[in-house]
Amino acid sequence: MTKRKLPPATDWRARNIDDWNTLTFTEYLKDKHREMFGCEYAPMRNWGFEQGVIGRLIGTKRKKGTHDKAVVKAFIDEAFETYKPTPKYPGTNFGFIYTYRRNILQRLEVEHAQEKERKRREAERETEDFSDVFEWL
Numbered sequence: 273m274t275k276r277k278l279p280p281a282t283d284w285r286a287r288n289i290d291d292w293n294t295l296t297f298t299e300y301l302k303d304k305h306r307e308m309f310g311c312e313y314a315p316m317r318n319w320g321f322e323q324g325v326i327g328r329l330i331g332t333k334r335k336k337g338t339h340d341k342a343v344v345k346a347f348i349d350e351a352f353e354t355y356k357p358t359p360k361y362p363g364t365n366f367g368f369i370y371t372y373r374r375n376i377l378q379r380l381e382v383e384h385a386q387e388k389e390r391k392r393r394e395a396e397r398e399t400e401d402f403s404d405v406f407e408w409l
Contacts, residue, residue, distance in 0.1 A: 278291055281295040281299075282295060282296070282299045283296075283299075284296045284297075284299050284303070289341050289342050289345060290341060292330070292341050292345075293330070293332075294323040294327045294330070297323075297326045297330065297344070297345075297348075298322070298323060298326070300348070301313055301322075301348065301365070301366055304348065304349075304352055305352070305363055305364075308352050308353075309355075309357055309362055309363040309364075310362075311362050311363050313363065313365065314363065314365060315365050315366070315367065316365045316366065316367020316368055317367060322367055325366065325367065325370055326344070326366065329344050330344055340384055342384075343377070343380050343381055343384045346380050347376055347377040347380055348366070350376050351364070351369035351373045352364065352369075354373075354376075355369075
């Protein structure tokens, strides 16, 4: 079995969200911040702190994460979209939104779990429907 070659971790546009890692999320944060707020991204405390928080959420090579990567990306997107820049605070960062806007993450987490459950029930129902056909044959 050959291992597929992924685009560089810094190229978030070329990677599937399932293949993102902490570096990919960091690059996404920087690009999205520049695009939305017109200024450079400044991490809370330092990059190691923010990557540590992101790593705990999405997981690392050694440790399983607590949240789905798509949910974390949606959290970033919504938190950035709803952030109101001021002259004193023209931008935001992951440390801030994780600390003070976690309610967004919680809501997205619940919605994601409900969607997974809905899909599971739907798949289960489809399986049951086929069993009737097989009995008829």
